[in-house]
Amino acid sequence: MTPLSLLKEVRSPLGAAIALQTLAAVAGVLLFVALADLAEQLPHGAAAIWPPLVLGAIAVLAATLLTSAATTLSHLADTRLQLRLRQRLADRIGRLPLGWFATQGAGRVAKVVRDDVHGLHHLVAHTLLDVTAVVVTPLAALGFLIAADPWLALVSVLPLVVGVALFARSLAGSAAQFTEYGTAQREINAGVVEFVNGIAVVKTYGGGQRAHRRFADATAVFHDFFRAWAGRTTTITTSAFLAVSAPAVLVVVLGVGIWLVDSQISSPADLLTAALLAPPMAAPLAAIGTWMQQLRAGVSAAESVTALLAEPELPQPQAPRIPDGSVVRLENVAFSYDGETEVLRGIDLELRPGTVTALVGPSGAGKSTVALLVARFHDVTRGRITLGGVDVRELSTETLFQHIGFVFQDAMLLRMSVADNIRLGRPSATDAQVHAAARAARVHDRIVEDPRGYDAIVGVDVDFSGGERQRIAIARAVLADTPVLVLDEATAFADPESEELIQDALSELARGRTLLVVAHRLRTIVDADQIVVLSEGQIVHKGRHGDLLAEPGRYARMWQAQEGSHT
Numbered sequence: 001m002t003p004l005s006l007l008k009e010v011r012s013p014l015g016a017a018i019a020l021q022t023l024a025a026v027a028g029v030l031l032f033v034a035l036a037d038l039a040e041q042l043p044h045g046a047a048a049i050w051p052p053l054v055l056g057a058i059a060v061l062a063a064t065l066l067t068s069a070a071t072t073l074s075h076l077a078d079t080r081l082q083l084r085l086r087q088r089l090a091d092r093i094g095r096l097p098l099g100w101f102a103t104q105g106a107g108r109v110a111k112v113v114r115d116d117v118h119g120l121h122h123l124v125a126h127t128l129l130d131v132t133a134v135v136v137t138p139l140a141a142l143g144f145l146i147a148a149d150p151w152l153a154l155v156s157v158l159p160l161v162v163g164v165a166l167f168a169r170s171l172a173g174s175a176a177q178f179t180e181y182g183t184a185q186r187e188i189n190a191g192v193v194e195f196v197n198g199i200a201v202v203k204t205y206g207g208g209q210r211a212h213r214r215f216a217d218a219t220a221v222f223h224d225f226f227r228a229w230a231g232r233t234t235t236i237t238t239s240a241f242l243a244v245s246a247p248a249v250l251v252v253v254l255g256v257g258i259w260l261v262d263s264q265i266s267s268p269a270d271l272l273t274a275a276l277l278a279p280p281m282a283a284p285l286a287a288i289g290t291w292m293q294q295l296r297a298g299v300s301a302a303e304s305v306t307a308l309l310a311e312p313e314l315p316q317p318q319a320p321r322i323p324d325g326s327v328v329r330l331e332n333v334a335f336s337y338d339g340e341t342e343v344l345r346g347i348d349l350e351l352r353p354g355t356v357t358a359l360v361g362p363s364g365a366g367k368s369t370v371a372l373l374v375a376r377f378h379d380v381t382r383g384r385i386t387l388g389g390v391d392v393r394e395l396s397t398e399t400l401f402q403h404i405g406f407v408f409q410d411a412m413l414l415r416m417s418v419a420d421n422i423r424l425g426r427p428s429a430t431d432a433q434v435h436a437a438a439r440a441a442r443v444h445d446r447i448v449e450d451p452r453g454y455d456a457i458v459g460v461d462v463d464f465s466g467g468e469r470q471r472i473a474i475a476r477a478v479l480a481d482t483p484v485l486v487l488d489e490a491t492a493f494a495d496p497e498s499e500e501l502i503q504d505a506l507s508e509l510a511r512g513r514t515l516l517v518v519a520h521r522l523r524t525i526v527d528a529d530q531i532v533v534l535s536e537g538q539i540v541h542k543g544r545h546g547d548l549l550a551e552p553g554r555y556a557r558m559w560q561a562q563e564g565s566h567t
């Protein structure tokens with residue numbers, strides 16, 4: 001799909017709008033022709049001026065009505081396109097693997113849905129009509145002039161030709177310059193972002209000079225580049241603007257035109273027509289930069305939308321199967337984020353119902369990745385993951401999430417009431433069930449601290465700390481009541497009281513379920529049925545706390561390091 005094929009959806013209204021705008025531009029030129037005729041007829045009395053007067057009035061009326069009809073149609077096309085695109089994007093976004101969002105960030109989705117769809121609005125509703133007008137007006141004017149007097153037409157088109165030649169010269173080799181311009185701009189932006197993001201560090205450690213060097217250097221590079229570029233092109237660009245400016249055009253047309261009239265090659269009336277038509281014929285060239293930029297922005301918005309629509313979706317099974325029980329098995333699983341480096345290899349693991357499995361290991365070992373794969377945020381690169389004996393790729397998303405729930409580190413709350421946030425786990429839950437889930441998650445007391453309690457809107461009436469958000473997410477999982485639960489233990493930064501509450505909530509949640517926990521502190525998982533030690537994407541040990549501690553190895557060392565730091 002090419003970016004502009006997006007516009008196929010609205011080909012008919014947009015085509016009609018462009019056709020109407022073309023007629024409007026011709027009518028606009030006709031007005032000048034009528035004016036010239038009017039001036040010519042003035043000495044011949046009232047009867048003679050009526051026809052051009054009526055023609056002028058019709059031209060104005062037609063230009064106004066046609067432009068307004070074209071704009072209405074282009075806006076209708078735009079509204080239809082926006083609706084279709086937003087539906088298609090929502091549909092596509094809904095079918096992307098959940099892991100995609102972690103990698104790409106919600107920022108890209110927001111940019112496309114908000115900014116790029118809006119960028120397309122500009123292209124469809126305005127830019128295409130503007131471009132039509134600036135292309136058709138000179139052509140229509142030239143057509144009228146050629147019909148009236150070819151010599152004057154030639155003179156009138158001269159400033160335009162000179163202008164085009166000068167602009168072409170000033171733009172020669174500009175592709176490389178524009179690339180350099182873009183690179184320099186990006187470097188400045190990166191410098192600003194780095195500086196602003198690091199402002200706390202900069203202020204704390206007083207490294208102001210060094211920290212903003214990247215920004216300062218990028219600005220200096222940009223300044224030098226731009227000065228050199230402007231120096232090379234200013235004279236020629238200014239000459240081009242001058243060539244197509246109304247006074248310059250009039251000087252040329254009147255200067256040569258008067259000589260043509262004197263030499264009886266042209267009539268005074270045709271000279272008047274040329275003097276009226278030549279400036280609007282040349283003027284659009286001065287705006288060439290603006291509309292090229294608008295076209296480029298529109299095309300680039302279309303490219304972003306097309307790219308998002310082309311993102312590979314998570315394959316859905318043709319004939320979804322039903323799992324038999326809720327045993328989860330990872331069989332010789334390998335996974336790569338980038339298709340090159342495998343971050344997991346040969347993972348064999350069984351999560352039996354009612355047991356707790358803890359994943360431990362150094363940072364970057366692949367613990368979170370295993371958790372994400374079990375919840376099918378990504379599909380495995382090799383091997384398979386089964387739930388109740390069925391490959392998770394053969395389950396419908398609905399069935400999968402009826403069986404597997406998850407609570408990840410950055411517990412997401414939506415801008416809705418606290419009760420509805422918890423109810424996301426089970427939309428049909430009664431108030432009493434919501435409250436019971438919140439109690440089990442040790443967050444009920446915090447919720448009722450606010451006078452609006454469960455009706456308080458998150459982010460508007462009430463804000464929660466990270467630990468509280470996580471407990472609300474746990475309440476949601478309690479309510480969803482899935483037999484398998486994947487948890488990314490995120491208590492590392494919680495205060496001791498909050499940590500204790502989260503641990504209580506988790507123990508409550510774990511009762512009777514299959515639990516897979518990404519554990520950062522070993523102390524919380526000493527009672528786990530199975531501790532899996534990962535290192536560099538592979539399982540290096542598996543067993544219970546006591547057994548693992550007994551054998552010298554990574555687990556014993558990790559325990560020593562953590563417990564040593566507690567004593």
Ligand SMILES: Nc1ncnc2c1ncn2[C@@H]1O[C@H](COP(=O)(O)OP(=O)(O)OP(=O)(O)O)[C@@H](O)[C@H]1O
Pocket residue numbers: 102103337338343361362363364365366367368369370
């Ligand atoms: N979205 C991603 N895109 C590319 N590589 C990733 C992505 N997420 C993780 N990785 C890489 O995969 C490997 C395993 O990461 P993972 O987050 O699973 O480790 P972890 O054991 O959970 O680490 P931590 O304890 O620090 O959270 C790391 O090398 C990491 O850099």
